[in-house]
Structure formats: C-alpha cells, structure tokens
Amino acid sequence: MRLPVYRRILSDLLAEDRQTVHSEQLAELALVNAAKVRKDLSLLGSFGTRGTGYDVGFLLAQIDRALGAEDDWPVVIVGIGNLGTALVNSEGFSTRGFRILALFDADPAVIGRVVGGLEVRPVDTLARTEGLGDSTIGVVATPAGAAQQVTDALVAVGVRAILNFAPQVLSVPGNVLLRHVDLGTELQVLSFFQLRRRAADRVRGAR
Amino acid sequence: MRLPVYRRILSDLLAEDRQTVHSEQLAELALVNAAKVRKDLSLLGSFGTRGTGYDVGFLLAQIDRALGAEDDWPVVIVGIGNLGTALVNSEGFSTRGFRILALFDADPAVIGRVVGGLEVRPVDTLARTEGLGDSTIGVVATPAGAAQQVTDALVAVGVRAILNFAPQVLSVPGNVLLRHVDLGTELQVLSFFQLRRRAADRVRGAR
DNA sequence: TATTGTGAACCTCTTCACAGCT
DNA sequence: AGCTGTGAAGAGGTTCACAATA
Numbered sequence: 001m002r003l004p005v006y007r008r009i010l011s012d013l014l015a016e017d018r019q020t021v022h023s024e025q026l027a028e029l030a031l032v033n034a035a036k037v038r039k040d041l042s043l044l045g046s047f048g049t050r051g052t053g054y055d056v057g058f059l060l061a062q063i064d065r066a067l068g069a070e071d072d073w074p075v076v077i078v079g080i081g082n083l084g085t086a087l088v089n090s091e092g093f094s095t096r097g098f099r100i101l102a103l104f105d106a107d108p109a110v111i112g113r114v115v116g117g118l119e120v121r122p123v124d125t126l127a128r129t130e131g132l133g134d135s136t137i138g139v140v141a142t143p144a145g146a147a148q149q150v151t152d153a154l155v156a157v158g159v160r161a162i163l164n165f166a167p168q169v170l171s172v173p174g175n176v177l178l179r180h181v182d183l184g185t186e187l188q189v190l191s192f193f194q195l196r197r198r199a200a201d202r203v204r205g206a207r
Numbered sequence: 208m209r210l211p212v213y214r215r216i217l218s219d220l221l222a223e224d225r226q227t228v229h230s231e232q233l234a235e236l237a238l239v240n241a242a243k244v245r246k247d248l249s250l251l252g253s254f255g256t257r258g259t260g261y262d263v264g265f266l267l268a269q270i271d272r273a274l275g276a277e278d279d280w281p282v283v284i285v286g287i288g289n290l291g292t293a294l295v296n297s298e299g300f301s302t303r304g305f306r307i308l309a310l311f312d313a314d315p316a317v318i319g320r321v322v323g324g325l326e327v328r329p330v331d332t333l334a335r336t337e338g339l340g341d342s343t344i345g346v347v348a349t350p351a352g353a354a355q356q357v358t359d360a361l362v363a364v365g366v367r368a369i370l371n372f373a374p375q376v377l378s379v380p381g382n383v384l385l386r387h388v389d390l391g392t393e394l395q396v397l398s399f400f401q402l403r404r405r406a407a408d409r410v411r412g413a414r
Numbered sequence: 415t416a417t418t419g420t421g422a423a424c425c426t427c428t429t430c431a432c433a434g435c436t
Numbered sequence: 437a438g439c440t441g442t443g444a445a446g447a448g449g450t451t452c453a454c455a456a457t458a
Contacts, residue, residue, distance in 0.1 A: 001399060004392040009376050022417060029376055031385070035420095035451055042419055050418045050457045067395050068402040075394070082293035089289065091351070091374050092391015097398070135405070137397055144298070161397050167298050169216050169236055177404070178238070179397050181388070184299015185211040187282070188274050190344055190368050190386050191304070192208060195275040197384070198342070229439060242429055242442095249441055257435045257440045 002040055003063050005030050007096075010060040022053030069097030073135065076159070078150045079142035080105040080113070080120050083165055087141060088116040101136065102129060106146065126153050134160045144168035209247055210270050212237050214303075217267040229260030276304030280342065283366070285357045286349030287312040287320070287327050290372055294348060295323040308343065309336060313353065333360050341367045351375035 009029045013021055023041075027034040041047065041054070044066050048054045064070060075098050077084050087093055088100060094116070104123040105111055113120050121129075138154035140147050140162060147166035154162060161177040164170055172178050216236045220228055230248075234241040248254065248261070251273050255261045271277060282305050284291050294300055295307060301323070311330040312318055320327050328336075345361035347354050347369060354373035361369060368384040371377055379385050 001396055003399070004389065004395045005387075007395075008374065008389065008392070012376055024417090029378075033451065035453090036449090038418065039420080039450080046419070048418050051416045052458070053417065066399075068398050069395070071398070071402070073394075073398045073401070082289045082296065086289035086293055087390060090390050092389060093394060096391055096395065098391075098394055135401060137394065137401070139394075161401050163393055163397055167215065169212075169219060171236075177397060177400050179393060180212075181390070181393050182211065182215065182299060183294060183297050183388070184303055184305075185215075186370055186386060186388050187280075187300060187305055187344065187346075188211040188214075188276070188303065189208055190370055190384060191275050191278070191280045192210070192273075193384050194280070194342060194344070194368050195278070231439090240429065242431090243427090245440060246428080246442080253441070255440050258438045259436075260439065 002030065002032065002036075003067055006037070006040070007060065007063045007067065007069075010056050010063065013056050014060060018056050020049075020053045021056055021059075023048075026054075064097070067097070071097055073098050073137055074101045074131075074133070075099065075137045075139060076102045076104065076126075076129075076132065076154075077139040077141060078104045078123060078126070078154070079140060079146070079166075080110050080115055081141065081143075084139075084141035085115055087139060087165075088118070098137075101131070106142075123150065123153075126150075127157060129157060132157045132159060134158050136161075138162045140164045140166050140170070142166055209237065209239065209243075210274055213244070213247070214267065214270045214274065214276075217263055217270065220263050221267060225263050227256075227260045228263055228266075230255075233261075271304070274304070278304055280305050280344055281308045281338075281340070282306065282344045282346060283309045283311065283333075283336075283339065283361070284346040284348060285311045285330060285333070285361070286347060286353070286373075287317050287322055288348065288350075291346075291348035292322055294346060294372075295325070305344075308338070313349075330357065330360075333357075334364060336364060339364045339366060341365050343368075345369045347371045347373050347377070349373055 023037045024034045027037045044062050047059055047062055077087055080103050103115060103118050103120045104126050105120050106123045111120050111122050136159050138159040140150055142150050144167050147168040148170055151162060151170050155176055164180045167182055230244045231241045234244045251269050254266055254269055284294055287310050310322060310325050310327045311333050312327050313330045318327050318329050343366050345366040347357055349357050351374050354375040355377055358369060358377050362383055371387045374389050
C-alpha cells in the first residue's frame, strides 16, 4: 500500500501551506506514475476537483481516515535498546494515530529508565499486563535470540499484530498478523539494484 | 525481491546444522507459496536435487552470489543517534557483504565517539572524504530537517545509492537510487491490515 | 483549458499442475 | 516415491488514453 507515502508527502505540502496538488506532482514526489496516484486515490472516493487537483488538507484527512489513523492504535514495544529507543522517539510512532502503551526490556540496566515519557518495565511482567486488547500492535526490537520468546509472550496476552525488527524469522499462529522489517535486508535490496545497474552499464558500454 | 528473506532462513537452518531443505519447508518459513520459492530459486539456476531438495549451504552461497554479498559493498552512515547506532551494531549491516567505511554526525557530543569500532566524524568533513566511489551506499539516519542537506552532500561526493530512514521525502538526481524506510509507515501498514481484518470479521459475524 | 476518474489493454507476478529427474 | 523445474492459466497490479467535468 502506498497510502502512507502519499500521507507523508501531503503532510509536508501542508507544512509549506500548499493548498492544492495534482496527481502529476504527487506522482513525482512519490516516485510513481500519475495514473497510479489517481487510481489509488479514487478508490478512497472522488476527492479531486477536475481542472484543479486535490485539496491537500482534505485529502490528508481522507487518507488518515482510510488508514485508521484516527483510531489511536495502542502499541507496546519490547526491547528498548538503540533501536527500540529510536522507535519510541520517532515521529511516526508517536503521532499518526498510535499511542505507545508500554515499554519492556530484559536488561536491569534499562528497566526503570524513562524513555519518551514512559518507564521501561521488566519483560517478565508482560504476561500480566492489563489492557492489551486484540487491537494492540506489538513491536519486537530485541536481539534475535530473544525475539521468538517475546513474540510468544505477546501472542499469549492477546496481541494479534506484530511488527518484528529483530533479524530472526518468527513463527506465529495463523490468526496473528506478522510483518518483518530487517534493516540489513533493505541494504541488500539496494546493493542488488546497484549490481543490476552495474551490469546494465556494462551492456550499454559494450554496444 | 524475496532473496534476502530466503537468505536469512537458510542462514538460520545452517546454524542448526541442517543439510537440506525442500521448497515446502522454505515456503512455510518465508510465509509464501512453495511454487513461488521454486520459481524464485530456479531463476538463479538449477540448484535443487529432485527427490531431495536443496543443499542449504550451497543454496546460501548461490544467493549470496546473486545478491552480490561477496562484493563487500562500502557503506557510510550519517546520523549516529539511536537509530544510526542501532544500524551500525546490527548484524545485517556488518556482515552479509557490507563494510562500514565511515560514520558522520553533526552533534559535537557525538563526534569523536567510537561506535562499532569507528570514530564518528563531523558531518561537514563528508564533502572532503576520500574513497567514496560510486558503489558506496549512503545511509541517512538523521532527523527529518537535516536529511535533504545530507543527501545532497552524499550525492556531491559521488554516492549513487541512498537508504533513507529519515521521515522525510527526499529528492535526488535521476541517476541516484533511493530507497525509503519509514518506521512509522510500517506501523501504519500493519494497522491498516488490522482495520481490514476487523471489517472482515464484522461481515462474517453479520452472516 | 486543465485535470480527474475510469474502462480497457497490458504486463508482471502468482499459483497450479505435471512432466521429468534422482 | 519424492521433489524440482517450468509451461500454462489465472490474478492482480499498472499504464494508457479519453470521456467527463470544473
């Protein structure tokens, strides 16, 4: 889904006091095709004005609605190392309809520390933490070795959506949503494209 | 591309001294279809053995070759806050064919600090840093406000591939590869699926 | 005139299903 | 017997191109 990308662009445009935008401009900023932008936006409803474009603020509100950004999703983060801390402080986590409920870590040196206004709790209290409904999103930012165990604990308390940053393949029950962001993987994808481009350059040079 | 995912799984299997794996097992771990796994792997070459499966170690080596993981890609990271530090220390960045060349930051409190064996340099020395060829990958882990400026500096010293973690839409010349990982976006994608599932549950309940 | 919204063509990725190999 | 490799069918996503509309 590309909506979050559009959302960010619109949010930047709004900050520049831009009133309207048309699909071609959005497309250029999102690095996609203009027709694709229009298709994407049209399936949220007909919010554009022919001959003029889209109203930035209004479109942003519509995207927020579609993304459920009004819904104030509860989030818990396990693993408050550098990555976990970065996530807590990241703009995207605190705004945009997410509310961090609790932070957990296993390290006694980290437990009790206040990060982003929340005190870090011992991970073994996760199991008896109240108020984690099935709409809570669990974020795993632990070392690889602890990730599966933490995931099991999250599932046990009723979490049904997990975002995993640990470099570890996790297994979850079928009714749990799992999304994996491996930071190293992103680098690999980039180097893969570099490799392809290099190959393409060679071919071009040979002709 | 799913190769990095397979790579991680194979690497885990190898650590468990697993000799062979077949497409169905790989598929289950990668959360994809078995036919897809075979298609993906077959376009690297015919490395499987019918009736047996794939040799874990050999397949891993082939994937590494395809991904250019033997090529030892040089990487520079700008912005050594929590996120930057997490990246430096992340398993995926130091292994798998990447070599971190240099770290940069603007904060005097961070400059000079040693992270992952490398001393953090002042970001304004980036412009006169030697040895950043056009295969160097630049990683932007700065706050949003500094990201475009840092990107321009990276492009100016010859970097042609950039991985952006800042919550900011960047513009680069057409010949520069740009990939954006917005941590908040990932959360939004997850909450979007939650929303859809919730809607689906409602429909199911209504019947 | 400028730009949206969308049917239709197109293309790429996914899945099926099975021949072929070990 | 078991599993790969792959042609063919199918699904899904992308782009074109233009009628509709402000």
